[in-house]
Amino acid sequence: MTQPPSGAQTPPQLRISDDDRIARLQLLRSPRVGPATYRRLMAAHGTAAEALKALPDLARSKGVKSYQLCSEHMAQREYFTGKKIGADLIFEHEAGYPRLLAEISDAPPFLWVLGQHEQLTRPCVAVVGARNASSLGTRMAHRLAAGLAEAGLIVVSGLARGIDAAAHAASLPHGTIGVHAGGLDVIYPAENSELAKSILQKGARISEQPIGFHPTARFFPKRNRLISGLCQAVVIVEAAAAAAAAAAAAAAAKSGTFITARQALEQGREVLAVPGHPMDARAAGCNVLIRDGACLVRSVDDILQAIYPATQQPPPLSPMAAQKRPKQSRRPCPFHMAKHSPIKPDARIWFKLCTNKF
Amino acid sequence: MTQPPSGAQTPPQLRISDDDRIARLQLLRSPRVGPATYRRLMAAHGTAAEALKALPDLARSKGVKSYQLCSEHMAQREYFTGKKIGADLIFEHEAGYPRLLAEISDAPPFLWVLGQHEQLTRPCVAVVGARNASSLGTRMAHRLAAGLAEAGLIVVSGLARGIDAAAHAASLPHGTIGVHAGGLDVIYPAENSELAKSILQKGARISEQPIGFHPTARFFPKRNRLISGLCQAVVIVEAAAAAAAAAAAAAAAKSGTFITARQALEQGREVLAVPGHPMDARAAGCNVLIRDGACLVRSVDDILQAIYPATQQPPPLSPMAAQKRPKQSRRPCPFHMAKHSPIKPDARIWFKLCTNKF
Numbered sequence: 001m002t003q004p005p006s007g008a009q010t011p012p013q014l015r016i017s018d019d020d021r022i023a024r025l026q027l028l029r030s031p032r033v034g035p036a037t038y039r040r041l042m043a044a045h046g047t048a049a050e051a052l053k054a055l056p057d058l059a060r061s062k063g064v065k066s067y068q069l070c071s072e073h074m075a076q077r078e079y080f081t082g083k084k085i086g087a088d089l090i091f092e093h094e095a096g097y098p099r100l101l102a103e104i105s106d107a108p109p110f111l112w113v114l115g116q117h118e119q120l121t122r123p124c125v126a127v128v129g130a131r132n133a134s135s136l137g138t139r140m141a142h143r144l145a146a147g148l149a150e151a152g153l154i155v156v157s158g159l160a161r162g163i164d165a166a167a168h169a170a171s172l173p174h175g176t177i178g179v180h181a182g183g184l185d186v187i188y189p190a191e192n193s194e195l196a197k198s199i200l201q202k203g204a205r206i207s208e209q210p211i212g213f214h215p216t217a218r219f220f221p222k223r224n225r226l227i228s229g230l231c232q233a234v235v236i237v238e239a240a241a242a243a244a245a246a247a248a249a250a251a252a253a254k255s256g257t258f259i260t261a262r263q264a265l266e267q268g269r270e271v272l273a274v275p276g277h278p279m280d281a282r283a284a285g286c287n288v289l290i291r292d293g294a295c296l297v298r299s300v301d302d303i304l305q306a307i308y309p310a311t312q313q314p315p316p317l318s319p320m321a322a323q324k325r326p327k328q329s330r331r332p333c334p335f336h337m338a339k340h341s342p343i344k345p346d347a348r349i350w351f352k353l354c355t356n357k358f
Numbered sequence: 359m360t361q362p363p364s365g366a367q368t369p370p371q372l373r374i375s376d377d378d379r380i381a382r383l384q385l386l387r388s389p390r391v392g393p394a395t396y397r398r399l400m401a402a403h404g405t406a407a408e409a410l411k412a413l414p415d416l417a418r419s420k421g422v423k424s425y426q427l428c429s430e431h432m433a434q435r436e437y438f439t440g441k442k443i444g445a446d447l448i449f450e451h452e453a454g455y456p457r458l459l460a461e462i463s464d465a466p467p468f469l470w471v472l473g474q475h476e477q478l479t480r481p482c483v484a485v486v487g488a489r490n491a492s493s494l495g496t497r498m499a500h501r502l503a504a505g506l507a508e509a510g511l512i513v514v515s516g517l518a519r520g521i522d523a524a525a526h527a528a529s530l531p532h533g534t535i536g537v538h539a540g541g542l543d544v545i546y547p548a549e550n551s552e553l554a555k556s557i558l559q560k561g562a563r564i565s566e567q568p569i570g571f572h573p574t575a576r577f578f579p580k581r582n583r584l585i586s587g588l589c590q591a592v593v594i595v596e597a598a599a600a601a602a603a604a605a606a607a608a609a610a611a612k613s614g615t616f617i618t619a620r621q622a623l624e625q626g627r628e629v630l631a632v633p634g635h636p637m638d639a640r641a642a643g644c645n646v647l648i649r650d651g652a653c654l655v656r657s658v659d660d661i662l663q664a665i666y667p668a669t670q671q672p673p674p675l676s677p678m679a680a681q682k683r684p685k686q687s688r689r690p691c692p693f694h695m696a697k698h699s700p701i702k703p704d705a706r707i708w709f710k711l712c713t714n715k716f
Contacts (some may be wrong), residue, residue, distance in 0.1 A: 275634065296645055299635040
């Protein structure tokens with residue numbers, strides 16, 4: 001389902017030729033060029049082709065000896081391999097590039113997208129959590145994701161084992177977005193291959209990495225910024241923790257889920273977490289987040305109330321959910337409303353200031 | 359262990375004769391005389407004997423026909439029965455009346471006290487919760503109460519089944535205070551008779567009701583105001599909830615534990631709660647409290663950090679605990695510090711405003 005047309009809301013439609021796409025790919029895939037450098041070079045030189053010409057001299061002037069651009073051949077290979085598997089390259093400022101993602105400071109200049117592109121323009125909520133989730137956690141993720149999907153929201157997750165897989169599976173009928181840490185054709189873990197395939201029918205899978213790229217550990221936090229960047233809110237169901245309760249919070253602080261939570265806060269997203277008993281090590285991360293200001297989630301209503309203050313309209317329902325509008329008590333969460341009062345930013349700053357200390 | 363003598367902190371020592379004690383008892387036990395009326399009458403007439411003389415005329419002037427004072431005989435019987443079981447009647451402004459309790463608006467004019475009176479003058483924390491507690495909840499109550507007792511705090515609870523009993527049992531070696539809803543000789547449930555007896559060795563049991571009085575439902579909230587009134591903080595471990603998850607919050611709102619939480623907030627006490635998984639109905643009440651601003655408790659350290667901001671000294675340790683000072687990380691809870699910043703009162707007011715709506 002696409003958003004209703006609205007002149008004011010439609011992003012400016014950039015049209016890019018195939019050659020320009022390949023040149024842009026070549027620019028971003030060149031060493032030492034990240035989103036920020038890419039944007040600086042594009043702003044300074046106007047086109048990717050011009051930026052590519054200037055780049056080696058620029059690198060030398062910065063003291064980088066024997067700088068090698070990504071070859072045109074490599075860029076062409078990535079572009080046509082992507083096309084071959086049915087993926088599309090969507091650049092920022094092009095129609096279809098997710099509006100919320102474009103707002104983050106290190107938004108990827110383009111995304112590889114497989115599946116139903118239009119889902120990227122719909123309101124999204126992330127449901128993420130531990131890979132080694134408990135059965136209670138998996139059930140909770142399933143329940144929340146199904147509820148969010150029925151309420152017209154697109155559930156975004158990381159295609160991982162545990163909570164992520166449960167969130168995708170529950171929201172499949174309404175469309176869900178899977179964000180890869182590697183290439184769009186690299187499914188990890190392999191047991192999620194069928195799930196990844198099913199997502200494409202009503203949802204989409206996206207990545208900023210080259211087709212065929214196998215990610216290492218440091219690419220997961222990069223991926224996680226996309227998950228939170230795409231979404232209005234990030235719901236954390238279980239956050240990994242060590243077996244020993246005393247070390248749990250410290251271990252949780254290093255977990256991918258915690259990194260996602262911190263990035264979400266830095267991006268100005270709502271962070272919500274499902275509590276658990278303190279004697280359950282898998283709840284340690286979520287409990288720390290809630291203690292430090294994250295909104296406590298008991299049901300899908302808590303999430304909807306956090307995202308849509310009483311005065312604001314919920315999103316249009318997905319076609320399937322439109323047939324049965326879910327019963328939602330629209331009573332605002334008082335703590336959440338306090339969040340939206342002038343006092344809340346301070347509490348959130350507290351949380352931010354203290355994230356290094358868990 | 360008694361408080362170190364300090365001229366500035368010692369309350370003014372009122373000396374009351376036995377006759378005056380009986381007259382005061384007779385005044386407060388008379389119909390339509392609660393703590394507020396008692397204080398008004400004492401302020402207007404100087405002594406209980408004078409107030410008793412004036413009371414029937416006052417009642418008639420307010421339109422109460424055939425007003426009957428509590429008989430002197432009844433008051434004498436209560437007084438001497440109390441003495442017989444070894445209890446003492448401690449009036450406000452007498453040495454030994456708990457300082458924090460005296461600060462609440464409807465503080466009882468006197469307390470019946472059995473056991474070690476001096477415990478009433480030490481810093482207290484309440485640990486309360488559901489009667490039908492889970493084994494996880496009971497273990498948590500045990501762990502928290504033992505930790506608080508070792509840190510030099512007196513654990514106060516309601517002598518009920520479940521969380522209350524676990525809290526008392528864990529803090530027995532250091533002294534604990536049990537607050538009766540009925541008379542000091544009425545132990546409910548009977549299975550806690552042994553526990554009630556053990557409490558007296560190092561702790562105390564208190565009540566504002568006559569010896570022999572069997573309480574009905576409406577006396578439990580009255581008792582709960584004493585529990586929170588005595589304490590700096592109220593820790594809720596599990597709050598009763600209905601079997602159906604949807605109705606859980608509503609049911610929890612009516613539970614005694616919830617009433618205690620609301621009273622504690624009204625008295626300006628810190629409210630803390632132990633979270634649980636949303637699919638566990640017994641966690642519903644605590645999760646609502648945390649969502650609405652109560653401090654989340656994972657361990658005894660969270661409670662200590664909430665009670666003693668980084669700048670404040672912890673209480674003197676109990677004699678037994680003094681031998682091994684517990685390891686406490688004194689890192690302040692960031693959310694709690696936000697509570698103590700100028701922004702927090704608003705959030706607390708939110709909670710108060712919304713307590714009717716759960």
